Amino acid sequence: MTPKIRLRDVHKRFGAKVVLDGVDLDIATGESMVIIGGSGTGKSVMIKCILGLLRPDSGSIQVDGAEVVGLKGRALAAHQARFGMLFQGGALFDSLSVWRNVSFALDGSAADRRAAAVDTLARVGLGADVADLRPSELSGGMQKRVALARAIASKPEILFFDEPTTGLDPIMADVINDLIRTLVTDLKITALTITHDMASVRKIADSVAMLYQGRIVWHGPRDGIDSAGNPFVDQFVHGRAEGPIKMQLKRL
Numbered sequence: 001m002t003p004k005i006r007l008r009d010v011h012k013r014f015g016a017k018v019v020l021d022g023v024d025l026d027i028a029t030g031e032s033m034v035i036i037g038g039s040g041t042g043k044s045v046m047i048k049c050i051l052g053l054l055r056p057d058s059g060s061i062q063v064d065g066a067e068v069v070g071l072k073g074r075a076l077a078a079h080q081a082r083f084g085m086l087f088q089g090g091a092l093f094d095s096l097s098v099w100r101n102v103s104f105a106l107d108g109s110a111a112d113r114r115a116a117a118v119d120t121l122a123r124v125g126l127g128a129d130v131a132d133l134r135p136s137e138l139s140g141g142m143q144k145r146v147a148l149a150r151a152i153a154s155k156p157e158i159l160f161f162d163e164p165t166t167g168l169d170p171i172m173a174d175v176i177n178d179l180i181r182t183l184v185t186d187l188k189i190t191a192l193t194i195t196h197d198m199a200s201v202r203k204i205a206d207s208v209a210m211l212y213q214g215r216i217v218w219h220g221p222r223d224g225i226d227s228a229g230n231p232f233v234d235q236f237v238h239g240r241a242e243g244p245i246k247m248q249l250k251r252l
Contacts, residue, residue, distance in 0.1 A: 002065045004029040004158065004190045005050060010059035011214075012045055019045045020056065021214030032184050032191040034205035034222075036198075036236060038245065041211045043194040047160050050192075051083060052076050063158075084156035084189075086147055088163040092135040099131040102149045120149045124179055141172035145179070152183060159184065161193040165200050177203035198237060201225070210236065212245065 003026040012020040019042040027033045035043050048054040050061055052071055061069050063079070071079050092101050102120055103113035118128045124145040135143055144164070151159060164180060165173035177200050184191045184204075193204055201208060205222040210233050218230040225237055235243030 001028070003027055004031070004064060005192070006060070006062045006065075007046070007050070008060040008062075010046070010049060010061060011057045012042070012049060012054065013057060018214055020049070020059075023059070023211070023214070023216055025209055025216055025219065027190060027192060029190055030188050032181070032193070032204055032206045034193045034195060034201050034208050035211055036195065036201060036208060036233075037211035038196075038236070042214050043211055044162060046211070047162065047192065047194065051085075051160070052079055081154070082157045084151035084154060084159045086144075086151045086159070086161045086164055088166055092143060092147055092150075094135055097132050097134060098138070098146050101135065101146060102153050104150060105154045116153065117149070120153045121146070123152065123183065124149045125175075140167055141169075141175065144168065144172075144176055148176070148179060148183070152187065152189075155187075157190065159189050159191045161191065161195075161204075163195055163197075164193065165195070165197050170199070173197065173199065174203070180204050 005027040007023050007025045010020050010023040023046060035046070037043055045054060049056045052068060056069060059069070060067060063082070068079050093104070098121070099114045099117035102117035106113045106116055114131065118131055121128070121131065126142065126145055126149070130138065130142065135146065138146065161180060165176055168176060180191070181204055183189065193200070195201060202222065207219065207221050208225055209216050209219040212232050218228055218233045220228060225233060228234065231244050235245050
């Protein structure tokens with residue numbers, strides 16, 4: 001079966017810095033894939049290349065078997081419209097009400113868009129009473145839910161989550177993880193999440209891939225991460241300072 005997303009030998013560098021160094025990865029339709037790896041390993045760059053926000057220097061990226069590298073204009077816009085994105089900081093528009101944030105990418109009259117926003121807010125456990133508030137009037141957890149509602153409002157085929165629980169307390173982080181897992185399952189969406197949070201990995205993922213020094217060094221089922229037999233995965237999962245992953249410390 002053709003994977004929903006396929007990356008083959010994807011390379012990307014910025015000047016002398018190699019960020020992606022031959023990434024190979026398949027994500028199946030309806031799968032929740034989580035990418036783990038330290039800061040600066042290229043996780044966000046990989047997502048931007050899939051979205052067409054960045055163009056890889058070489059390699060192939062296919063969605064439903066169609067090449068997407070090099071798309072421009074209307075073709076690129078149509079490609080990007082298939083995706084929903086939950087940004088790390090939420091990226092809500094402070095000057096807009098909650099319902100206008102959620103319905104930002106929707107068409108139709110204001111009344112229709114507000115109604116759609118209220119329906120979508122209900123999916124993430126928020127009532128109509130928050131629709132006319134501004135993001136600044138909400139808690140961090142509620143802001144994250146609003147951002148999640150915006151990501152799913154246009155009924156995308158694919159969802160990307162960039163560190164979805166960053167800045168949240170453990171209980172609210174678990175609430176967000178539960179919401180993501182439920183939405184992906186109920187809406188039958190293909191999901192790609194990047195995170196450092198192993199609790200999120202264990203709750204969200206069907207499968208896990210680890211990116212290190214621009215390459216996928218391990219890929220397997222979620223339940224296999226504790227017995228992967230891979231020194232990179234073992235060090236990362238257990239948060240050990242000693243191992244093959246070396247931190248680059250700057251001298252003060």
